[in-house]
């Protein structure tokens with residue numbers, strides 16, 4: 001299928017702030033409006049000006065993406081100095097950057113240490129460009145507590161939740177790296193959306209972690225990302241994907257108005273208990289009840305059900321028919337995902353004609369059932385492959401990637 005890629009390359013981080021020496025001053029980047037307002041107050045802005053100054057700085061930080069207070073042209077010298085003395089506009093450090101042959105970009109980001117014993121957690125963030133749009137896949141946790149057996153990230157233990165600022169900062173870094181702020185230059189290698197299309201038009205919480213185990217930070221981050229005076233990604237273009245944390249599904253919809261995706265992957269509890277162990281706590285029936293009650297659900301706002309195609313495991317005609325039966329009455333799209341193998345996995349991807357047959361059954365029942373084109377396979381950026389340790393790949397992994405026609409090395413850049 002998809003791999004019409006050019007050569008794998010490593011990009012030197014372009015953003016100066018991304019490689020700046022660590023500073024003990026906290027960064028304003030990623031803050032909510034309330035957080036930014038508190039920073040203004042700390043910098044001595046009087047109460048009566050707080051709202052106006054917060055909006056002004058918000059626009060510089062999120063609309064213009066400035067990396068230095070001196071670039072804030074309509075802000076007085078005194079306020080700029082006061083901000084500079086207390087804060088930075090630092091982003092997470094980009095420690096590795098790869099571009100796939102199909103234009104998918106993956107960045108390894110090192111977060112600011114949270115204490116003396118923290119060397120800085122690392123997470124991955126993946127950008128998937130198409131000719132008319134670009135999707136950024138963000139992480140919500142460092143590692144994951146869940147152990148979905150088909151998922152590479154699930155083999156990495158949870159280190160911690162990301163803060164809302166760290167989630168938003170992934171978008172800021174992505175836009176830095178693809179030159180997507182006013183006055184910046186786009187890189188010349190790899191695919192970017194064409195003229196008139198937004199470089200980052202969609203956000204999906206499908207990176208590392210279970211977003212609904214970090215729901216407060218995720219909803220705060222969505223508020224910041226969707227704010228029309230800044231990053232301005234519409235809520236209907238933000239999708240939160242959960243493996244099924246049932247009690248958090250309704251509140252997510254009510255608080256964020258984001259689109260919902262469910263990592264379903266199996267239609268019988270027995271199998272789903274194995275593929276998505278969280279199913280033992282929240283079985284399929286409870287999960288689908290929560291979906292039916294999702295706020296704002298309609299034919300125009302359908303839930304996406306993700307279904308990874310595993311050879312001989314969940315890909316039979318009977319599975320497809322049961323899927324259709326289960327989803328009856330739920331405005332839904334079904335995304336069939338060819339399994340992306342990763343080193344050490346026990347699963348194989350279903351054969352192509354099996355995927356087509358499965359898709360056909362679902363389609364005939366009236367559901368859109370696009371087969372998701374695997375992207376970034378050569379840089380292990382595809383769905384379910386994220387794992388942030390910059391580890392030496394095993395000989396087997398090298399062989400596997402060599403067969404796919406890519407260089408597997410991930411060379412740290414900083």
Ligand code: SF4
Nearest residue numbers: 144146148151154209
């Ligand atoms: S699929 Fe999602 S929830 Fe499951 S282990 Fe992977 S990152 Fe965690």
